[in-house]
Every structure is written in C-alpha cells, then in structure tokens.
Amino acid sequence: MTVEIIPCSETMAAEIRGVDLAQPIDDATAEILLQAWYEHVLLLFRDQHMNNQQLKNSAAWLGERSQIAMPVDRRGDDDIEIQKVSNILDDAGKPVGALGDGEMWFHHDNSFTEAPDKATWLYVVELPSSGGNTMFGNCYEAYDALPPDLKKEVEGRKVLQVYDFTVREKPAREDLENIPHCWQPAVVQHPVTGRHALYLDRLMTAAIDGCSAAESDELLAQLFPYIERVDYEHEWRLGDYVIWDNRCSVHARRNFPADERRLLKRGKVEGDRLLAANAAAA
DSSP: OOOEEEESSSSSOEEEESOOTTSOOOHHHHHHHHHHHHHHSEEEEOSOOOOHHHHHTTTTTTOOBOOOOSOGGGSSOOOSSOEEEEOOBOTTSOBSSBSOSSOEEEEOTTTTSSSOOSEEEEEEEEOOSSOOOEEEEEHHHHHHHSOHHHHHHHTTOEEEEEOOSOSSOOOOSSOOTTSOEEEEESEEEOTTTOOEEEOOOTTTEEEETTSOHHHHHHHHHHHHHHHOOOSEEEOOOTTOEEEEETTSEEEEEOOOOTTSOOEEEEEEEOOOOOOBHHHHHO
8 A cells, every 4th residue: 555645735734645544554554644643733535435333443543532522412413433513404403413503713622621632533424515614723833933922921821621512602711510621731742743732722711820810811812813823724525534633733614505514424532631831841
C-alpha cells in the first residue's frame, strides 16, 4: 500500500490517499498516519465507504473509541459510539440525530469533561446543495499569535468549560450542579508534539480563574478572536471522512439551507487529562 500525504493548507490539514479505512490498518500504515496526524492536526480521507461497525473501527490506529457524551434524550439516536449529526426528521416529525441546524460556534469537543477525547471523526452520508462547511482552527498557531502581554495574562491560568448540550449559547458560570463542566488549563502542552496550544472557546468557556466576572469577560473577549481563526475550511463531499486532534484545534460550522437534508456520523477516540503548559515547562 502506497500512502500519499497532501497538505491542504499552510497551517493544518492533509489529505491521505491510498488508505481504505474500511479495512484493518497494518502497523506500518498506522505509524505513517500517526506521524501525519501529529504534524498536520487533521487528516482527510476521501471516497470512503463504511458501515457502522467499520466506522467504529476506523480510528483504531489512533486509540480506543470513546462513548458519546450527549444524553440519549437530547439525541435522535441511541448508539453509544456513533452519533448522528443531522437536521433530518423521521415520519413522526422527530429528529433522527442532533446538532443539525444552523451555524455552530468554534469549540473544542468535550472540553467540559475531566479527560477530553483526543480525537473526533466525522463521516458524511447526506449533504445539502450548499453550505454546511466545517471550519478548523489550529490552536498552536492561535497561541503563537498572542502578543506577549496576553500570553503573560493567560499562561498558568485555568478556564471553566461548560456545556449543557445546546448548539450556540453563551455558557453560564453559576448554577452548574446539573450541567457538565470542568476547569481546564487555558494553555495546554501537547503530550506528543510538546507544542503549546490555546485551549478556550466562545461556545464552552464561561470564565477564567483569578479574575472578577467583569475582568474574566474582558480577558476572554480579547482572547476569543485569536482562537476563531480559519486555518482550513472543509467543503464536504460524499464519502469524506475527517479526523482531528481536539487538544490543539477548534472547529465550527457554517449555515446551510434548513429545508435540505444533511447527515454526518460522528465518533471519538478516548483521551487523557490535559497537561498544563506551565506545569510541563516547570
């Protein structure tokens, strides 16, 4: 098997050719994919054809598959390892999936858990005639772009990550007893590459420690534009499969016609507790 690696942009993403994810990945190919993933943050595989079981095994070269965090009562499906991301309604008018409509702000997946998943994959099944592109930002680049004063402000601090499984709302910082939330490092060090990445976003970051509420809001307002960068925008084609590193990237979705069907399948790879950059450098 000859594997081709074709960069998609200057700062992140590469298309992989010569790999059929429906088949078991041998050790040599797995090593190539791992090195490409660490270098490019996101990998794109086109013209893939997989059933659900093959999808569940598609990222075995990267690690153990993770369970879907969203409660079943907030979803239109109940598979614990594959989530349907869709606006499609069944014959009774009920959603067949979740997170299906409109734009979605930039975010890190599952940052509100103690050990966020290290990877997410998406596989496209149905597409509207236009729109619905997924935008990705490189959080290494976001950190590197910070001016010295903002780096000094954010390094060594923690951010409160909150998500109640709504699509786009400013997260709350109070009354969180029944809402998933977790304090995370504002700047993380990647456990493999060693690079520092900014780890906060408008969708899930409610507060930054060491500040009053007003100071926190002001500081986050200065930081969000650095994270909301489009290093790679993916225009979906049927058969596309994309997998990215949640620890050093964010993603967002553009709008699409609400009266047209869109269906993607989503799965994740288990991760570990995040490593604070200041702790790693100590």
